[in-house]
Amino acid sequence: MTQVQTTPLPQPLSPEGRGALRGKIMLVGLGPGSNDHLTARARAAIAEADTIIGYVTYIRLVADLVVGKEVIKKSMTEELDRAIEALDRARQGKKVALVSSGDAGVYGMAGPTFEVLFQAGWTPDSEIEVEIVPGASALNTCAALVGAPLTHDFCAISLSDLLTPWPTIARRLDAVAYADFVVALYNPKSGRRTQQIIEAQRLFLRHRDPQTPVAIVKSAYRPKQRIEFTTLEKMGEADIGMLSTVLIGNSNTFIKHGLMVTPRGYANKYAVEAGERNTHDGEQAGRSLSTGLNGWMASIQASGKSAAELAIEHRLPEDYIAAVLASEIPAEGEANEIEA
Numbered sequence: 001m002t003q004v005q006t007t008p009l010p011q012p013l014s015p016e017g018r019g020a021l022r023g024k025i026m027l028v029g030l031g032p033g034s035n036d037h038l039t040a041r042a043r044a045a046i047a048e049a050d051t052i053i054g055y056v057t058y059i060r061l062v063a064d065l066v067v068g069k070e071v072i073k074k075s076m077t078e079e080l081d082r083a084i085e086a087l088d089r090a091r092q093g094k095k096v097a098l099v100s101s102g103d104a105g106v107y108g109m110a111g112p113t114f115e116v117l118f119q120a121g122w123t124p125d126s127e128i129e130v131e132i133v134p135g136a137s138a139l140n141t142c143a144a145l146v147g148a149p150l151t152h153d154f155c156a157i158s159l160s161d162l163l164t165p166w167p168t169i170a171r172r173l174d175a176v177a178y179a180d181f182v183v184a185l186y187n188p189k190s191g192r193r194t195q196q197i198i199e200a201q202r203l204f205l206r207h208r209d210p211q212t213p214v215a216i217v218k219s220a221y222r223p224k225q226r227i228e229f230t231t232l233e234k235m236g237e238a239d240i241g242m243l244s245t246v247l248i249g250n251s252n253t254f255i256k257h258g259l260m261v262t263p264r265g266y267a268n269k270y271a272v273e274a275g276e277r278n279t280h281d282g283e284q285a286g287r288s289l290s291t292g293l294n295g296w297m298a299s300i301q302a303s304g305k306s307a308a309e310l311a312i313e314h315r316l317p318e319d320y321i322a323a324v325l326a327s328e329i330p331a332e333g334e335a336n337e338i339e340a
Contacts, residue, residue: 001252020129023090026097027104027113029135032221033061036138045133049097051089053082054109058099070094077162082109083116090128103137107158107186139184142217142245145227147259149215149247153181154262159196160187166196173200177207178315182253182262183263197246201235204248208232215260216240229255288332297329 026045031037046052046062051070059066059073070089074082077172086098100108110132122128143150157172158164171217176183188197204212210233218226218241232248240246253262268291269283282290289295300310300321312320 022093024095024129024131025090026095026131026133027047027108027110028097028099028133029103029105029108029137030058030099030101031103031135032059032141033101033113033139033219034221035064037141037221038062039133039135041075042133042135045105045131046097046099048095050094051086051096052099053085053089053096055082055101059100060102062099079109079112080116083113085111087116087120087122087128100135101138102141103135104132105134106137106139106156138186138217138220138245140248141220142184142215143218143317145217145225145314146215146229146247147255147261149168149182149249149253149260149262150184151262151264152250152252154184155181156184156186158186159189160193161196166199169196170199170203173203174206177204180207180250182250183248187242188244188246189240190242197240198236204232209250209251212251213253213255213260214238215247217247218244220245229258244262284306286306294329294332297324301325301329 020090026049028042029039029044030042031039043065047066049069051072052059052062052066053072054074055076055078056073059071072082072085074085082098086096089096098104098109100110100112102108104110113130117128117130124130139150139154139156155176157169157176159169161169173183185197185200187193188200210231212232214230214232214235216228216230216235216238218228218239226239228238235246235248237254247260249260249262253260255261268280268289269285270277270279272278279285290301300314301324304308305313307318307322310316310321310325314321
């Protein structure tokens with residue numbers, strides 16, 4: 001008979017003593033893993049803590065900072081166990097550093113910890129203080145290593161189906177591929193999950209040029225760091241593992257001199273010639289593009305085309321186009337100094 005291991009549920013916080021601070025949980029983002037990229041607050045939180053809890057690999061990244069402290073190491077799939085251990089130690093009046101690589105709020109321990117705390121009846125006024133210490137996420141650090149791929153709209157999607165049904169992941173992949181986002185794929189592949197990255201590639205190729213640039217960063221800022229540039233068409237042949245982050249460009253992303261860059265869109269408004277910036281005809285600095293909302297509304301309302309025709313042309317829902325055709329064009333406010 002197969003023995004099933006269960007995670008004990010957190011015990012409710014006692015009502016007495018609420019408001020009297022007893023313990024503290026610090027959700028610490030370690031960044032990419034090198035000491036050079038560990039924030040001063042993360043370093044101070046670890047020094048302040050009585051107990052350090054984390055995945056064994058993450059503990060190893062800060063081994064020199066946890067000497068003499070209680071250290072509780074957990075495996076990859078024991079996130080709830082880590083959160084319950086943190087709550088248990090905080091109930092004892094201890095200060096706990098619950099560490100995550102990257103940022104604790106981006107596929108890290110912040111979410112599971114709050115779920116455990118809320119189940120135990122915790123509120124911000126309870127006797128246990130909670131602090132989130134941000135760190136640089138894999139998305140940020142990998143982007144920094146390859147150039148500037150995230151300069152325009154982007155999103156992150158995890159390919160792990162351990163907790164999320166595959167149809168949900170697939171719908172998200174298809175939607176962002178169609179919408180032309182730059183995409184960071186987390187948890188792209190593991191020893192047991194080898195097909196998910198191939199399915200992601202299949203979905204992206206429905207909407208994207210096969211030559212779309214792709215960057216794969218493994219173990220960013222760690223001793224075994226590896227960077228590989230490829231294309232969407234050949235992405236499945238690349239060396240991708242659990243420690244990899246895959247960055248897929250949009251329709252404007254390019255690679256030049258070994259750097260992956262996604263333009264912000266300045267070329268739509270400006271021309272730079274002989275060291276001077278000049279606006280294109282019909283464009284104004286500090287104002288929306290001529291093809292921005294107001295200009296676009298005016299153009300489709302004057303086109304004489306039906307909502308159905310315009311929906312196909314602009315790849316937008318027909319009912320949305322119909323609503324825009326029936327709307328008044330809003331007045332544009334004063335220019336904002338921080339806008340281009």
